[in-house]
Amino acid sequence: MNHPSANRSRQRGFTLIELIVTMAILTIILTMALQVTESARNSIKLTESKSSNDAIARKTFDRINRDLSQMLVRKDVRIEFKPKSGNDEIAFLTQSKGFTASGDIGERGVSLVSYSLQHDPAVGEKLLRGSRGHLFTDTPGDALKLDADLPFPVIAPDNLQLLSNNIIRFEVEYLIQANTGVTLEVNPPVTSEKLRGLVITLVTLDDRGRRAIKPGTLESLAARFPDAVIAKNTLTTWSFNRDAFAKSGIPGLPKDVLQSIRCYQRTFLIP
Amino acid sequence: MKIPHSISPSSASGFTLVEVIVALGIFVFAVTVLMGVMPFGMKQVQTTSNENLAMTTMEAIRDDLALASTAKMTKSLRYGLTPPTAGTTTPVNFKIKDNGEVSTAGESTVCRIIGTLRSPPAAAPGPLQLHLRATWPSNAPAGREAGAVELVSAFQP
Numbered sequence: 001m002n003h004p005s006a007n008r009s010r011q012r013g014f015t016l017i018e019l020i021v022t023m024a025i026l027t028i029i030l031t032m033a034l035q036v037t038e039s040a041r042n043s044i045k046l047t048e049s050k051s052s053n054d055a056i057a058r059k060t061f062d063r064i065n066r067d068l069s070q071m072l073v074r075k076d077v078r079i080e081f082k083p084k085s086g087n088d089e090i091a092f093l094t095q096s097k098g099f100t101a102s103g104d105i106g107e108r109g110v111s112l113v114s115y116s117l118q119h120d121p122a123v124g125e126k127l128l129r130g131s132r133g134h135l136f137t138d139t140p141g142d143a144l145k146l147d148a149d150l151p152f153p154v155i156a157p158d159n160l161q162l163l164s165n166n167i168i169r170f171e172v173e174y175l176i177q178a179n180t181g182v183t184l185e186v187n188p189p190v191t192s193e194k195l196r197g198l199v200i201t202l203v204t205l206d207d208r209g210r211r212a213i214k215p216g217t218l219e220s221l222a223a224r225f226p227d228a229v230i231a232k233n234t235l236t237t238w239s240f241n242r243d244a245f246a247k248s249g250i251p252g253l254p255k256d257v258l259q260s261i262r263c264y265q266r267t268f269l270i271p
Numbered sequence: 272m273k274i275p276h277s278i279s280p281s282s283a284s285g286f287t288l289v290e291v292i293v294a295l296g297i298f299v300f301a302v303t304v305l306m307g308v309m310p311f312g313m314k315q316v317q318t319t320s321n322e323n324l325a326m327t328t329m330e331a332i333r334d335d336l337a338l339a340s341t342a343k344m345t346k347s348l349r350y351g352l353t354p355p356t357a358g359t360t361t362p363v364n365f366k367i368k369d370n371g372e373v374s375t376a377g378e379s380t381v382c383r384i385i386g387t388l389r390s391p392p393a394a395a396p397g398p399l400q401l402h403l404r405a406t407w408p409s410n411a412p413a414g415r416e417a418g419a420v421e422l423v424s425a426f427q428p
Contacts (some may be wrong), residue, residue: 013285013286014285014286014287014288014291018288018291021288022288022291022292022295025295026295029295029298029299029302033302033306036306040309040313043313044313044316047313047316047317047320048316050320051316051319051320051323054320054323054324058323058327175338175348177342180344181339181342181343181344181345182338182339182342182344182348183348184348196338196342197334197338233349235370235371235372236372239370239372242370243370262370263370264371265331265371266327266331267331267334267335267338267349269334269337269338
C-alpha cells in the first residue's frame, strides 16, 4: 500500500535532537540503575560472607559442644589443654565409645578426643579432630596420667578427621573454680575437677577468602590475632584488630576479601 | 525527496517521540519492579543474619548468668551482670554490635536485648527464670521493630 499523501513528519523517523534526548535519558537511567546494582551487589557479598562465616563458626562450635558435654569429669583424670603461642590444642576424655584400629584394640568405653589447628604449607590451616578409644593402662606417653609435664597425647593420623578448612585461629581460655567464684584463666587446670567451662575464640575465613589469600599470607594474617591475655576479652581484642584492618586494608590483599574474615566466641559450660 | 516504492510506509515512518517515551516508560517500570524485588531478597538474608546474631548472643548471656548463679558469683564474667538474690530480679538491657559484643561507647549496633532473670522468693524456692528478647533495629521504639527473637530458660542456682 502506498500513501503518497501521508504527511512528512510521519515518514521522516526522528530527528537527531530527539534521538539525543532519548539516549541521554536512557543513559541517566542506566547509570542510576547500575549504581544501585553495584551497591546492592556489594551489600549482598558482605551479608553472604557474614552468613557463610556464621555457619562455619556454628558448625565448629556445635561439634566441640557435643564432645565437651560428654567430657569425663573426675579428679584422677588429667585433661590436656595446651596453651601455646599461636593456636591452642585441647584433648580430653569423653564418655562416648571409641574405636581403635591399630594393634589388638577394638571398642572401648571411653575415648580421647582432641582438637588442634595445624598449618599445612600447601593448603593453609586445618582444624583437626582426633578421636580414639582409650584404656587407662595405655603406655604413659599416650595415657592421660596426672602429670602435667607429660607430652601432649599422640594421636595417629588415622584417628584424625578434618573438621574445617575455614578456621585460621583457635584460642582457648578456661573457666576455673576458685575460692571466690569462677575466674577466666589463660592456663588450664591439671584435672577436669575444677574446670567449669571453656571459652573458645575463633577466626574464620570463608571459601571466597580462602581462594583469594595464599597460605603464606594466611600465616601473617593469623598473627594479627594475638594470644589470649588475662583480664582482657579475646573477642574484643580480635574484633578491634579485624575491624581496623578491614577498614584500612592490608597491602597486597583486595579490600573486599578482608570482609570474609570474622571472629567468634562461645562459652561452653561443663555439666 | 521522493520515497522509493519498495519501502513500506510503516517502516519508513519510524517512531514518534511519544512512542519512544512510552517504550522508555515501560522499560523504566520493568527495571523498577526488578529493583523492588532485590531488597526483598536482601531483607531475608539480613533477617536471618540478625536472628543468628541475636540467638548466639542470648545463649552467651544465658550461659554467663547460669555460671554466675551456680558458682555464687557477685558479678558474671563476660557481661558483668549480678545474679538476683531470692525474690529479686536482674534486668538485662544491652545493645549488641555486629560482632556480638555489647556496645559501650555508642557504636553502631544491630539489635537490642532486653530481659529479666527472676529469682523466686525464699519462701517458695525454685529455679531461676530467664527471659530474653532481642529486637532489631536496635533504636526502634517499642512496637515498631522489624523483627524479634526470644529465649526462655530456667536453671537451678
